[in-house]
Structure formats: C-alpha cells, structure tokens
Amino acid sequence: MPSSHATPTPRNNVLSLFDLTGDTAVVTGAGSGLGRAMAEALAEAGASVGLVDISVDRLQAVAQQITADGGSCLPVAADVTDPGSISAAVRRVKEHFGNLDVVCVNAGISRGPGFPEAGGTLVGTSPGDWGAVIDVNLHGAFNTLRVAAEEISNGGRILVTASTAGLRADPMVGYAYVGSKAAVLNIVRQAALELAPRGIRVNAVAPGPFRTNIAGEGALEDPALDAQWAKTIPLGRMAEPEELKGLVLLLTSKASSFMTGGAYAVDGGALALSHAH
Template sequence: MTSLLSRALPAASRALVSRRAWTRLSSTAAPRVLPEFSMQDKVCLVTGAARGLGNEFCRAFLRSGCTSLAVVDLKEAEAKDAAQELVAAACLNSDLAPSDFKVIGLECDVSSEMSVQKAFAETMDAFGRVDAVVASAGIVENYSAFDYPFDRIKRLYDINVHGAFFTAREAARNMIPQGGGSIVLVASMSANIINIPQPQTPYNASKAAVKHMAASLAVEWAKKGVRVNALSPGYMLTKLTRTILSHDQELKKTWESLTPMGRMGEPEDLAGAIVFLASDASRFMTGSEIRVDGGYCVI
C-alpha cells in the first residue's frame, strides 16, 4: 500500500508525507526544544549551591544539558556531597552515567574576596573556562530596624551585596578573555516592594542593591561580551522555608493571600527563568530583571 501511494504522489507530496512522518516519530522520541536554551558544552558555577534555590539552579542546568558544573558553598563537605547528589539525580531514569559528568564541590565564603578568587581559580583549573555564573548565596533575617544588631547587618551586607559583587567581578575577569559569558545575580521581589508583615529593612535594601548592581555591571561590561541580569524570586517553598512556616501557618496564609496566584512558588518554578538567563536564548538581554513572584509586585 505504501509503495502504491508513493508512486501515485508527485515528488513534492512524497517529501511532505515523509516530513510529517518524521515529525510524528521525532515527537514521540524526544521533546523538541529551542536549541538556544541548551546548556550543553557550557561550564556553569553557582554559589550557595549546596541547598535551597542555588541547588535548584544546578539541577536546572544539568537537566538542560550541562555536564561541567562547579557547586560552590560555604562548607566544602556540603558542596561535595551536593555535587554527588546532583550527578546521581541527573543519571536517574537517564541513559547517562556518572562518568559523563564533571561536577565539583568547592568551598567558598563569598563575603571574602580572596575566597571567591580561589573558587574561580579552582574552577578554571578544572574546566579551563566558565560560561554561566549564578550568584545565589544570600541570607535573610527578620529584626525590627531599632532592634537589628549592627554585626548582623554587616554580615548580611557582606554576604548579599559584597558577595554578589565579588562573584560577578571574578566571573567577568575570567569571561572577558574567552569572549564573554552570562552572569545572573539573584535579587528578590524585595528589591521592588516592602514585604509585610515581617520587618526586614536591611535585607530589602541589600536586594535592591543587587538588582541595581546587575544593571550597572551590565552597562560596564556590555561591549566586552559579558551579560549581567537579575533574577528576583517571590516567596519560594524551599526546605528551610517549609520548616519555618510549619510553625507559623498564619504567616503562610498571609503570604499566599498577598500573592495574586494564591500560592507560594516551588523552587522548580525558577528553572525556566534561570536557564533562559544563563543560556544563549537571552543573548540580547542584559541589565534586566526577571521577577518570578506569582504577580506579587504588580499590585
């Protein structure tokens, strides 16, 4: 029957049938994705990556084809453990083996410029380049303005602001000689709005600084091939947040009621945004902010 049909159809029609058949076969074999979103052959580095959102960013990169990754966190043992867990998760239900990945765990205190420089030196020694860097390390604390201890404020700014700057600067220093790269600074919706009911003025100000830092560095490095953008999450249900809210269900209800979508975000809700910003899909985008907040900032 197929041969009779082929003889009866003109060449152009046979080609059309073949393309349609191939499309059907391809769609069942694997999802079709815009190639620019692929992280294949890119070396990625993520700070604050042993847990929380930083760890989720690592997972997103590995799921998008990255096989060369530096997992950076304050404690070396936790960074190395996270690296092993990420590889194991990437191989699950996959035809890939652990040997297909090179994922390293590195110790780094982002509040120390020397520590950040050391982490990048180790990354360059291991991979020879770095293409996408996410400055995700950060902390939040809730004190009223009158009660906030100065040493805690200083620590918060050292990690959230200075840490982001040190990370971005070392990333650019290594990216510029190779022709460029993408840097993502993790800010927060708190860079744009004032969170209620919890008091957190220094945190809000620190994230506003990170957002503006991304825009400023983007202009400074735009002609050198280095893109810098900010990702601003809303309330996300990380493991730590779940633990905190398990003892304060009213606070969870308040946050959900203030969010137009009526829920808090899951960490994986950020996967698409981080891959977009880090990949070639956003190659003409720099100095911008993407908010993933369930609509919180628009009301």
C-alpha cells in the first residue's frame, strides 16, 4: 500500500526548509539592534523585507546595507504606538511586494532605572516612564499583531520579541519593562490559539542581554559590562544581535512547521540558573 512517506527526500533537502524565497516579511524596530539582525536574516534567506521603524535615518542605513548585500527591502517609517500608522505601513509593504507571510513584532524600548538601589522601585517609577514603555512594548505589539492578523496570508508566521525579563524578575530593568514583556508572552499564546485554524503560527523569542541601542546609542558597547553580566550568565558575556539570527530563521520558516504558541530563550543559559523554564 502506498504510504504518504513514500516520496524520496533528497539528502540535501533540509536547508530548503529555511528558504524564504518569494515570501514577504515585515519587521518593526528594523532600524537597530535585534530588529536589524532579524531583517538581515530574513533578507539573506530570500524574503523581501518591509523595514519599519520610527527613525527614518536608521531605516535608510539598514535599507542601504541590505540592498548592497543583494537583498530586497522597502523602508517605511511608522510609529507602532499609533494603530493607523503601523496599519498603513504593513499594508504598504504588502501592496508593494504583493503578499505578506512573516511579521516580526519587535519594536521596543526600556526607560528608567532597573536596580532598586538606582531608583527602579515601585515608588521611584515615574508615570511618564511607565506609560512610555507600556505604550511601545504592549500597545505597540498589540497594534502590530492586530494588523498582522488582518493582512498575513494563511500559513503565515508571526514572531514577537519578548524577553527573559518577561519570564522572571529582572533587576536590570524596570517594572514597565518586565510587565510589558510578561503580557506579550501571554498574548502570543492567545493569538496562537486564535490563528491556528488558519495555519498561522505565533511564537516569541525571549532574548537575554544583547548589545543593541536600547539603553541609548553606544551605551551597551562598554566591555566592562561583560564583567558585570558574567556573574549572571553562564556563558559569561552579553550577546551580539547576529546571535539571534538562527532562531529567527527557524521560527519564521517551514523548519518550525509544528511550533506555535511557544517562547524560546536565547540567553547564554541565564534562565537555567533561575529554573524559570
């Protein structure tokens, strides 16, 4: 009796699982750090990438680099906290390339001190800092997910950038940051349930400390920080944005066809120390 497994698989077929040729992706926060690395990874895998960021200057620099490297991209300035702005940007990308298959919900900020001794206390958290972080990290993520659900094709993949700070307490960041990242992790689970019947998969990455511009341009380039992190991270250092590329490609490609509703840490072993997963 013929079996559905009878088709021979070429020995070198596994890499084709990661091939995104013909797909269109949108990445928010693509102008810097993790979003930039995501956009590069998707373009390198063959996708056309809509680069979305609030900073036009950053977008131009990333678009130039991706194009110079032979990739296909379209920079579109938008503010994820404004539902109309992010919706228009996602629709513009879909209109330009003709389809939408991958959305990386990544734009995020961190404000105010983390350590209690530096003022990162309940009482010391200003309403302004609280509101700004919740607005981008939670409202912005929801606004982006909402338009993604409307515009993405069946079989599409959505990837949300959460944080290890959403899985446990984290003295390096503030209340709004840990709260917003914990919230988006549960929104990912809810959206995975809702969108599963359409074959749309929704997952989260939970990065540990990466050297990006989240603490201000160049603020995390100080090598002395590695020594500080070494105490809390088994691999003994911060990560470079490129170190997220492999997981991004896995979760946005056919290689993860049975994965949805999950959160995956890239944290140098930090969560292993806190038994949080």
